[in-house]
Amino acid sequence: MTTAAVPPPSDAELLSAVAAGDRASFEALYRRHAPWLVVRLRYRCADEALVDDVVQDAFLQVWRGDTGFESRDTGEVAGWLWRICSRRLVDAVRRRGTRDRLWQRLSWRRADVAASAEDLVLAGVEHGDLAGALGRLSPELRAVLQATVLDGLTTREAAVLLGIPAGTVKTRAMRARAQLRRELA
Template structure:
């Protein structure tokens, strides 16, 4: 027998979760856990850490410590929570840790992440070509600060470079894009 009831929106599910509805929470988890895990694995090569971060992210939602204000896309809000929790986890165990080394190895890999492919594949006028012509260092800073919405400090930790370098690279990337798109 088919269920003809309409599929609840993410906001409706969150409202139900706030009221203690476990099934609503399970539905949100089913909708987004794999997606969040895949995106975080593009940022960290330690699958155990990624799994922990995904669990922490959804636990914050379940406990109500993460609040969605129905402003913007739910997935973007979820990504912001997950990416910041990943940065916190990396920060806790940074110096000489296997987690930090895993992130550095992943950052230096040959194959581009899904986000990098999307960034290069943006089709809006000449933007795709201009982004592709940016150096990998400049593109990584744009990805972290613009697409992922990270602060300069968070991008610094994620990319393993000083905050001043993040600012300088972001400025250089914007300048280069402006010149090419003018």
């Protein structure tokens, strides 16, 4: 007699169980998603400790139910977790302050370890021509750049997040890049 293998629970099922306080489901959700979130965030930030803290904080937020995910959301749980983590990472980097980022950049150079390209861009966004050019973008264009460039979302994920069609995301991203090129030339 053969027994059919029971498929593992879906992310949505795990999340529902976590909302009900099931610790085993929370651990399963964490084991399923934390490793790839850490790897992907480390491409955006060279500080491993900060990345680990961001992922832990995000999952703590999930455990407490402070995340706002609802079963009617059309996005996948993985994309939703990525949005939480990427936004928390940007917030954490901003909280460090300009002096701390400058000190880290200098220490990275002394240790012959290069800062990630995104870290350098984030450090320069608050100052200079780029900040002004970004400020002059319409809110719709700025939101698309935020979702696709800074948050690292795919076109489909950005479309779900912003509540617009994927084609509109592509068009707005193209318009935003063209406007930035004109202003920064």
